Amino acid sequence: MVNLTSWIFSSPLLATEAQAETGSLVLAGVLLSLVVIYLAAKLVGELCARINLPSVLGELVGGVVVGISAFNLLIFPDSSGAFHSLILDFLQTTAGLTPEALPSVGSSISEVISLLSELGVIILLFEIGLESDLKELIRVGPQAAVVAIVGVAVPFVAGTTGLILLFGVPAIPAIFAGAALTATSIGITAKVLAELQRLSSREGQIIIGAAVLDDVLGIIVLAVVASLAKTGEIQVGNIIYLVVGASVFLIGSIFLGRLLSPYFVALVDRLQTRGNLLLPALIFAFVLSYIGAVIHLEAILGAFAAGLIxxxxxxxxxxxxxxxxxxxxxxxxxxIVVGARTDVSVLNPFVPSNQEGLIIASFLVIVAILGKVVTGLGVFGQPGINRLAIGVGMIPRGEVGLVFAGVGATTGILDKSLNAAIIVMVIITTFIAPPLLRIVFDKADEKLEEAKP
Amino acid sequence: MVNLTSWIFSSPLLATEAQAETGSLVLAGVLLSLVVIYLAAKLVGELCARINLPSVLGELVGGVVVGISAFNLLIFPDSSGAFHSLILDFLQTTAGLTPEALPSVGSSISEVISLLSELGVIILLFEIGLESDLKELIRVGPQAAVVAIVGVAVPFVAGTTGLILLFGVPAIPAIFAGAALTATSIGITAKVLAELQRLSSREGQIIIGAAVLDDVLGIIVLAVVASLAKTGEIQVGNIIYLVVGASVFLIGSIFLGRLLSPYFVALVDRLQTRGNLLLPALIFAFVLSYIGAVIHLEAILGAFAAGLIxxxxxxxxxxxxxxxxxxxxxxxxxxIVVGARTDVSVLNPFVPSNQEGLIIASFLVIVAILGKVVTGLGVFGQPGINRLAIGVGMIPRGEVGLVFAGVGATTGILDKSLNAAIIVMVIITTFIAPPLLRIVFDKADEKLEEAKP
Structure with a gap:
């Protein structure tokens, strides 16, 4: 088989015919994986859009469908490190993949798809930062801050203590699961509000402001908890270092970035070639992502800061x-990759050993919903505001919650049932928020109508 | 160090702390590599734009600067398969990369960057197909076809026979180098014509038409020659299979694609979620790329066909x-990757052993220029047309020529000097065309001015 573009990129060591094939098979496998990913994302995403649910939820469910829980199309190593997937079978049938080459081709495809998904979450956080508005955030600041802090503190404390006291979960996984309950998904919330045409309402602005702040808090919590999970114990010095580090990094990069951004704009205006805006922006985002990663924080934190600036x-x-x-x-x-890596079979209620996980999931869902609904009560100085709508608007969890679940899936911090329970919590809060939000806004409209005549 | 997004994607096997680090280091290394690539592309690209040269040339030269010939920033295995680059040194200093983890981290980063560059050339050919206009091509068809065929045949025959007779090069590498002389870069040509505001002139339309056809011919030649290089001998049956295969694949997919494209449009119009146009288009492009790859042709051929459709x-x-x-x-x-993998040190004229390569390069450059300039003579039925401008417009080689050079760099079909000579040919034809094209169009304008009063 002839495949020049792959040949170019195979290492000089791989000069034999069989090994040149390998490079070409990796490209073929990556192309097939992307086709599977996009088909799953669009098919289930469109289905969700038809029944008025956010399409991101569809992508997650689509990932579960093509992933290890169901059709096993994408290539990830199983628990014994072996690779088998329908794509590898397909490559064996259509493209002449040999059983000997299978492990190395499988691991290369898996590695490339994983890194593409990591670039995906970096671009996502960059985009979320770019869609956020620091000034708007500062304007609705006090109310948004209260909503954000209450919405992080209540689910975290209630979730963690509940897991420890009610379910006897050890401290580290309990803190980890509690932290997964904190961050509202700015992307999902903003999309839902836009669909309901409530983005510019007073409630909408407070929700967005709080969700932005909440996202930042969530990322900090993420970093803190990750450090806990890593060292296996609560190191106060470490937490302080991380909180201070995250704050200094975010505030510092925003402060410096605002100082330097006129020079960025001036530079971009002087560039004449294609990508004159995009490539400098990506350089900036990737440099901050790199710094975020190497100062013991998160790459996505850097991308978010770059977007904000x-x-x-x-x-x-x-x-x-x-x-x-x-x-x-x-x-x-x-x-799709997060969904695909999630083993939802532990949530089958007909398997007795799963029942504990399902009970935990129910508990997490209740805490996740109530813990955000109460945030509306914290809004002050805004008579007549729809407090319930604000609380409900904070319900959908998203990216950050999924990141927690993903970490849990591979590091062994969370057992299978606790990890799956977090995924279920994310799915259900995301499912429930759009219809609930519509109901609470409609109820408020009816009251206004009644008051009028 | 904490890096959750990488943790997610590390395999379950890599559960130890040291190995979780590896995933995070690969992400950090890929981010750094992308920053280096974008900086090189923009810095040298902008420099080229300032002196009126196409920015793609700048990217190639930028690749040479950051690559193995000069600063050795990007990570590619050297001839002994070892990895050393300034990025790896930087990761050791800033991100705690250990000498033990270096080979696996280096090879992962190299693999991911290589696959990203393969996706890059697939997207490039998709974009070129998308910018091409089948109807326009059919309208200026006969003239464009003559220009294209002459422009493929003359440089190929003259280059191959010249290398065999004058330089005693064996048949296979001579045919390979001759084939590298064939394809005009549609991207570069179109960009240069647009800059000169000649895209819609009669000459401009014939050049574009011929360049499109020429690109298709070039891709077919590429596939044929790659088959030769692979089997080591000229198999007529194989060539016929490939020519027929390429033609059937291109014409067939265009025919079928045109039949099915109304359904594609209808489908896209019914989709409601983000990426409703982009993702179906990418699915289509990647499926055709996959088919192109597995039927013993090229992934980029499929992407080009998808773009055309x-x-x-x-x-x-x-x-x-x-x-x-x-x-x-x-x-x-x-x-950048193509440039970075090119060892231009063989062209140092002060090293006696390089002189043969430099002489070959001069020969290739002369054949490349004259072989395209004569194509203007083949235009019929167009009195008063600027034949010289058409010929000069066909001079710039680009993508396809670089693909040949890249293959030569790693498969050993071409020796170092012949490979470097091809790169020099691409660089010089790309360098020389924009100023030459401006001169021949200006000369023609002067004649018109003189004729007027």
């Missing part, structure tokens, strides 16, 4: 338009 | 706009 420039609109198709291409890979 | 639909404009930022992000990776 560039959102302040007058290039924001143009850049957002250019990031859109890139996000459309890469972000579904992230959600 | 979708260019016929009324979604062409919208799709082109969405592909643009994706191409801006991925295509430079291809050009």
């Amino acid at each position: 560039l959102a302040e420039t007058d290039k924001q609109r143009e850049l957002e338009e250019q990031i859109l198709p890139i996000a459309d291409m890469l972000v579904p890979i992230f959600f | 979708l260019a016929e639909t009324d979604k062409q404009r919208e799709l082109e706009e969405q592909i643009l930022p994706i191409a801006d992000m991925l295509v430079p990776i291809f050009f």
